[in-house]
Amino acid sequence: MKHLFFGCFKPKKKSSKQCNDQVSKQHSSKRISLSDLSGPDSPISFNDLSNSLVGSNLHVFTLAELKKITSKFSSSNYLGEGGFGTVYKGFIDDQLSPGLEAQAVAVKNLDLEGTQGHKEWLAEIIFLGQLKHPHLVKLIGCCCEGKHRLLVYEYMARGNLDKLLFRNYCATLPWSTRLQIAIGAAKGLAFLHEDQKPIIYRDFKASNILLDSDYTVKLSDFGLAKDGPQGDKTHITTRVMGTQGYAAPEYIMTGHLTTMSDVYSFGVVLLELLTGRRSVDKTRPHREQDLVKWARPQLKDSHKLDRIMDPRLEGQYSAEGAKKAALVAYQCLSRHSKCRPTMKTVVEALEPLQYLNDIPIGPFVYVVPSEVGKENNKEVEKKGCDQNQKGHTKKGHRHRQKLRVERSRAVYSDTALYKISKDMV
Structure with missing residues (x-):
């Protein structure tokens, strides 16, 4: 090596x-x-x-x-x-x-x-x-x-966002973690766009957002990235490439690529984080298959926002934070590229949402199985809990109680991270 x-x-x-030209260029x-x-x-x-x-x-x-x-x-x-x-x-x-x-x-x-x-x-x-x-x-x-x-x-221990958001059937991502991911991804894009030579990522999507053990975002896969326009140029023209559901409409129609194309893609991912739905899902009813077309009209109406929020969150999110994040997504998903915010503006809008403390706290409900004797014997045996014919031993009971507490913490772990702060300006 x-x-x-x-x-x-x-x-x-x-x-x-x-x-000589190359030396001067470098x-x-x-x-x-x-x-x-x-x-x-x-x-x-x-x-x-x-x-x-x-x-x-x-x-x-x-x-x-x-x-x-x-x-x-x-x-x-x-x-x-x-x-x-x-x-x-x-x-x-x-x-x-x-x-x-x-x-x-x-x-x-x-x-x-x-x-x-x-x-x-x-x-x-x-x-x-x-x-x-x-x-x-x-x-x-x-x-x-x-x-x-x-x-x-x-190596990124938690894999990519697509896997955690859509294919993780054990637990859902809590609200604070979703905000953390959105802010980290926004900071990565803002860095690329503000480089001395702006860089257009061109393939921003959930599967290209990697996460380490602490859910720190790392953007990956720069194979389709392009150097952005410089000088008096407003865009670059290139062959349309990327992933269905994430590409900006003007890029699809004309091949004109700008940093605003990335902003649109970010808006799609932010919408996925809010709704828990894929950008394109052919298994849903026809009018709901295209996430942006279905959800964007409802983002500005706070009364309709509850209808599209990820039901797996079970209401455990900041209503004010969701409302303001939805408005950011709405602006990013504008069909007119000039109406979209810069990624720097997006970061400034999202960061204060971490400190809102209006998340409702409710009791954790555990449903006791109708037949206790059939309760996941393999899991109990794996932990070394002996059983008898009349049911579980005290050791097994303590283990099941510990599992219930851990599940409860997974739902509510985000609430401890919130502090009182002023509303986003």
């Missing part, structure tokens, strides 16, 4: 004029853009790229090393699959490389027949190799051997 060096890129011959701006690699008038060699990213501490892994840390990409280490390819969990020990700390990692393996390819792999390295922020996933290194393209990231 080595520090970053792109042996798979062949250097191009350049005239002295091109060399001196005028610190960050390399993806267009620097693909623009016909401004080619860049692998030496230029390596020198620019050398301070990022990215590592180049060998394929053999990645096979070792993932147990040969074992199915037991399988984490999921996306447009880029399959993702596996691995573990780097402190003996693999002197410069790396021992840690769990996620290894993305490019699917050569998938929808994304070498250019998207390269975009990940270009953006995440240079951008550092608490709400962007950390890229540790990459692998480029023959046709193999892999990326190595920090």
Whole structure:
């Protein structure tokens, strides 16, 4: 394993004029853009790229090393699959490389027949190799051997928002956690938009929002990201790509991409957090399948808001906070891009909602099973609780009581985080 060096890129011959142009370009701006690699008038060699990213501490892994840390990409280490390819969990020990700390990692393996390819792999390295922020996933290194393209990231213990919000049948996300996720994601996008060279994420969606053990948001998957318009340009024109249900209407219709396209996508995710519904759900009645069309008209009416709030919250949320978050979502989802707020404004609007203390506190209701003898014997036995023919022992009873308390805390844990604060201006 080595520090970053792109042996798979062949250097191009350049005239002295091109060399001078590239030197002046690099001196005028610190960050390399993806267009620097693909623009016909401004080619860049692998030496230029390596020198620019050398301070990022990215590592180049060998394929053999990645096979070792993932147990040969074992199915037991399988984490999921996306447009880029399959993702596996691995573990780097402190003996693999002197410069790396021992840690769990996620290894993305490019699917050569998938929808994304070498250019998207390269975009990940270009953006995440240079951008550092608490709400962007950390890229540790990459692998480029023959046709193999892999990326190595920090491991995110709780997976992605899509999984937690829509596929977690054990517990629902409490209101405070949903707000925390929305604010963290908004801060990540605001950072990208306010960079010296603005970056348009282009594929903002629930499955690209990763969460660590503390529910800290990390934006991932920069394969479709683009450098935004600069100078007098108001937009960039590109092939329409992204995910159905999240893309801004003007981008779909014209291919014109701006930072406001990301703002619209954020509005969709915020709406998903409020309602607990997917952006597109074909299993619902026809008029409710498109979340934005169904829910947006009701966001401004506080009397109708209760109808669309996630019923799994069971009313345990701040009415004032939900009302103001709904108004933010309403503005982000405007069909006119110029009417949408900037992500910086969104952050300023959402942050104060964390401190509202009007969450109703109600009793936790536990329903006793009609036949106690059939109550999850496996769970009791797993905890070492003996049973007899007449029912559960005292030890088993104490264990079941502990489980009920833990379930209750899962519902109400968010209430302790709220403090008295002034209303959002």
